[in-house]
Amino acid sequence: MAKAGASSRTATKGSERSAATRRHFVEAAIETLRSEGYAGASARVIAQRAGLNQGLIFYHFGSVANLLLAALDAVSEERLERYSAAVAGVTGPGRLVDVAEDIFRTDLDAGYITVLVEMIAGASSTPGLGPEVSDRIRPWREFARTTIETAVAGSPMGSVLPAGDVAHAVVALYLGLEMLSHLDGDPDPALALFGHARQLASLLEALSTPATTTEESP
């Protein structure tokens, strides 16, 4: 306070300090949602994890629900950035399954989807939270839709199944698999599905480009 005279007249200093506090809370909120769930994510518990006074949550975020939404924003942003980078150079369905499995493993280990699931389920208990959560999940669906669209473009699937509907199913499946894996503490049944998906993808690729599948040169 006394030593930093550089920014004594600017409003930035206060903002920086405030921003740092908020970041700590957001980080603690993510951790708490992961390990304790929505019902266990109270102001007291989150503040204790952050090593800060619980009253600060209401000063900085207005309510616990708002803090949790900020946590969801942070996870959303971080993950979607990662996803975009991962699928950047991917061409066909086969490689897409590889990337999806890799992403799914990380999400499962780090508990990112748990945050999402807990917020969706928790939305039932807090008035007005539903639409807010829905808004924050839309980008995930959009990402899934565009990714699927480009991946199956030209394949027989693309013309029969609308990418939007498939994307909806993929997101739902992703959430459901996370729930079951988390509940049992066993990711194996979910991971086994990627193996089958890989088979189906290669089958799809064969149907899509029948001329090129046989030109293997040893």
Place this chain on the structure above:
Amino acid sequence: MAKAGASSRTATKGSERSAATRRHFVEAAIETLRSEGYAGASARVIAQRAGLNQGLIFYHFGSVANLLLAALDAVSEERLERYSAAVAGVTGPGRLVDVAEDIFRTDLDAGYITVLVEMIAGASSTPGLGPEVSDRIRPWREFARTTIETAVAGSPMGSVLPAGDVAHAVVALYLGLEMLSHLDGDPDPALALFGHARQLASLLEALSTPATTTEESP
């Protein structure tokens, strides 16, 4: 107490009374989980809906968590009975999709799967609840597995994809679709999938029995 002298010496009377109270609580717990979610399903809220004293929950069930598990049991039993009856006379994949859509609509309207989802998500916040919920979901997976097994027996899918893995995916998808539908208050994207599933099923049937598909007599 004074008028019913018939069973004054038996232990049944007290049990009957107790059973009736428990049923009321279970019913109220289901309703509360549906509308308020796990985080909103407190002893007080449930008791108010049942029109009973909240202390009774701890006398009859020991804890709120135990009451919620009893509610999950009740839903599980009721639904699986209905499912079994629905698929009883079903032969091929096509008809199975019809039945599945019908069941899904009912589950969605009545909020039965919401109870399941809330319990799974809520399990994170209550120590020891996870395994209990997992045990109660096992029958659902078993039902899905046997149903899929018999439905695709003989089809090319049956030999490639293990029924257990597919069942896991189906349950996960079911849970995920319920979550998204409930969040948005819009079941349409989920219901659209059944239309696509019907198409795929008829495709599968055509592959399975190529000789009989062309013998249409007008």
Place this chain on the structure above:
DNA sequence: GTCTATACTTGGATAGAC
């Protein structure tokens, strides 16, 4: 503007009345 101490409400659980 930032944070702490405090007020008030709701929740889980039980001692004791019937």
Place this chain on the structure above:
DNA sequence: GTCTATCCAAGTATAGAC
């Protein structure tokens, strides 16, 4: 055995200190 009145812990939120 069944139920109610009551206790204490945990929750949200804010008034006021710095």
